[in-house]
Amino acid sequence: MRLHGSLAFILGMLLMLGIGWFAFPLALYETIDQPLQFSHKKHTGEQAGMSCEDCHGFREDGSFCGIPTLENCENCHSEPQGTSAAEKVLFKDYISKKREIPWLVYSRQPENVYFSHIQHVKLAEIKCERCHGPHGKSETLPPYQRNRISGYSRNIWGQSISGIPSAPWDGMKMDDCERCHAERRVGASCLGCHK
Amino acid sequence: MKIDRRHVLKFLGGSALGTALSPLPWKVLDDVSIWTQNWSWIPVPPKGETVIRHTTCALCPAGCGVKVRCIGTQPVALSGLPGHPTSHGFLCPGGLLGHHLPYDPRRITQPVRLDSAAHQSVSRSPEQILSDLGKALARLKTDASAGRFAIIDSLPGRSTSLAYRQLASQFPGGTYIVPADGIKKSLCVFNGVFGAAYPELGIDVERAGSILSFGADLFEGWGTPGRLLRKQQESDAGLRLTQIEPRYSNTAAMAESWLPIWPGTEPILALGLAGVIIREKAFNPGLSPAIDALNQISDFRDLLAALPPERTAEICGISAEAISRTAQEIAAHPPCLALLGGSYSGGPFGEDDYLSVNLLNLLTGALGAEGGLVPRRALPEIDPPVANLASPTDLAGVPDESIGFLMIDGTVARQSIPSAVLRRKLVRDKAVVVSFSSVATEYADLSHYVLPVPVYLEAFQEIPTAPDFPVAAFSFSVPLLSPPPAATSPVEWVNRLAGSARLDWAPLSTEALAEARIKAISGCKRGSVYSYADGAMKSNSDFASAEELGKAFRSGASWLDSAPDPVKPELTKLPYFQPETWGRLKRQVNQRIEVRSKPADETVTLMPFATAFVATASPLAGKLTRESDLYPRAGDALISPSTASRLALQEGQRAELETGKGRLGVRIRLNEAAVPGTVFVPISGSDADPRNLCEISEDSIWRATPAKLRRLDV
């Protein structure tokens, strides 16, 4: 009897552990493709040789450009530069229609978050990879995994469902920011990072 | 083995523990809490690059310089432009919310026909409306009983005004009406005194020694507010302002002294002060011959003798000591500017009022002197598109029940003429009224049709010289947004109406007229241009061509004429030296004294007034009225506590105002700073406008009206 009871208990536990750790993450995130398979490697590699700041740069007033607008792409791509399928989509759906590309932004934060790129990049001299990972070397854009409940990208919580970061760039939640701020002993007031 | 309840419970228990040890409940909780903080109906401001652009505010004749902060192409915040030569960084509450105007929920985006009883738009297509209007216009030419064509231009002197004048000239008896501007009207007395080269006068407040203001709302929107505010900030002595008005307005609160005068007795005070100045020989010495000439006129001598300080004080309700003190102040700090011109709500004063007050300007030597009333050139003119354009007419000069087709340009966002005044001029039951407007409310109770026009920040518009400015000035209000498709410029509407009425009409274009103006300014080779973007002041002659000047204007710039050399005024032309003037003034004064000496009974004197600055339609304007107590609300009636107790009224009570013209429900607000016996009611652009209750005199003036005020016991 007792053995059977324990079995039921263990079965229940294992079942929910399995669901919680494996099935749940699969169901929680919805995978959406980016509108265009942009290859960072093509642009940062030997051929074009651009750096992060060439497209993701700063304006004179210190504000960050973020994801570049179509105008930025058109600086070079006013005419086809290569033969890839992605570039064909660029011309067919966007440049010819003068339509901005609806990129899905991995690092999109809630409205009340204020992050000043220039203070981190220029004053604190933090490299892009520290928070964004080796994104600049990627051949294709990773799939955008949208959390079905909160609406934010999986990159914010972190890839691992446990919430324990596997790399410095895994996770962009408040505690991830707080960790680094505590290490460097900087800026602890709330409005420093909120608006 | 039997599976019984205990197994199920153990299974559930294990599941619960497993769930707790898995991330599922914790992550779901976390995500749900994020979800609850990101409701889809909380607006998310659009992101983009911050771009600074510039324009000139078009909401009132002052034409302040505006710095526009845009996100991409969308204006999100307006502020003043420090360094701007006329506005000096000032932008009023109305101007600050100007970027909300294109989104006013009451915005008219299609031509509409209003059912004036229900204020609802009757469904009629734009083509049908144009055709209806064309027919009505054509009828004016053939049917004499249909009445005359008239058009009201709220901001005359623009190149658009030429289109209006041309349209009016197409009809027999066509009238081009210019509503009386308080400041311009107050200076009418001196028209032509500086000769043909200087047809206008400016007010040199910057160098005035002191200011005597008879009800002029100097800190609440008078003229170009930035000028006064800068002088007040920069000068240690301030403006040396004596504010003379029945209500302790915000201007009176900022003045060095406030004289609480009984409404209607302003000219008497002015004459009383003039008497003191002449008796004490405190007038400008250069005017001795003029004073001698005046003293030859017996009516003049009698009038001034009848108003010694004690008598004046008695009539006006202020102390004799205050009168003497004021006269001393005028003499001690020349030049003294005497300004009569209340807020636009009260409308213009009468001719005789202006005569009396401007006598002070004459006596103190303010006329033609630095710091006084200075000669001003007109704006460089454009060649009229056709000959025989209709000339500007005063509303008072239009006979009652004579207008068969009235067009109203309400570009300046103030309903400066009460509907009752206009209604009198319309042919009964037959007149057609069309207004150019972006919202339905302005003159809505009068209009049959509204034709949509682009609003501020969408419209390319001329801003001619502000009425108070000492030199001619000009700028463009530059569009930063696109208007709704059917909202067309007034000039284009005029073209379409002329076409629909099959008039003999050469189409005009806003662009071509603007180019003509730029060319005229470039061609006069005078003055300098202030560019908003870099704050640089460049001489007009340094611009290589009219195109280059045009480019500067289109990115935000202001042209100022150079100051003329001093000109001596031709005093002999002035009405003061004609004996008939003084006979008339004597009669008017006696009339006022008679009205004043009537015993105080149940009546109060109704005084409409405008709240400071331009009314604005933005929902944020409610911060000043509903969400705080700063500005009075529509329907408030301010009365002094002593009057309230006489009439057994209390704060917050509902009451009714009644005059010969009708009734109005109001809410009592006690205000210690209102002259006892008066009731001040703020104007509004609606049926509840107190001006509809006012007696309107022969010359279209509405002012202090006797009224009954009683409690509403409901």
Add this chain to the structure above:
Amino acid sequence: MSDSMDQKKESGRHASHRFGMAVDLDRCNGCGACMLACSVENNIAPVPEEADDRKGITWIRVYKASNGAAFPEARTVFVPVLCQQCGHETPCVAVCPQQAVDVDPETGIVGQMPERCLGCRYCMAACPYHARYFNWWDPVWPKGLEKTLNPAVAPRMRGVVEKCNLCHARLQAAQAKAAAEGSRDVKADDYQPACVEVCPTGALTFGDLNDPASGVSKLARDQNSFRLLERLGTDPKIYYRSKRSWVRELAEQGLSSRSKS
């Protein structure tokens, strides 16, 4: 001085400021431009028609007070009141159960976090200056007006308290501009709250109270300057000034003699 400079280099902190304001009550003409500029800058929503001044949201609000005299000696003073940025035992910080408000040691600004607030309104009771406002309703702007919102400030939902933070978004913009020039120090000219920027009479002066040479410090030391409810010991950073003794006396008497209209 040199010690704190070394500390600055080590920890990467910005220099320590105490941002404050001086209000000249003899210059305020009650136009309300400050209230409107504040609402535009901070995306403050208009409240529904049925609301009155008890439920309005006006981070800065201009009150009218009178000298209590009868006609014709009645006189008015206009008093703009905003969050006084209390420096000592800040009442709202002390009572908040959520730690949704804090005092930034680097700027002295008392920062309210609406996203953390649970809406208990304890802070509204604690604030002696009535400078905190509750969102009784979700923000509703007429169609199209949401395009004119300022992206530098996040709109709030209903059920949370908000208040003036000396236009912190503008401080952030000034810091970004300084960073673009490689500096950690904000230039005084680059940071000015919206109310100060638009005040037409120059009644509002803003600056760093820690800088004895700044305009605001000089005005704060003026003999005619006072602070509201000074006896409570909140050490506010907003100084008021008037040459008129009746105005100064009125402030000392506290709230009871403020008239309604």
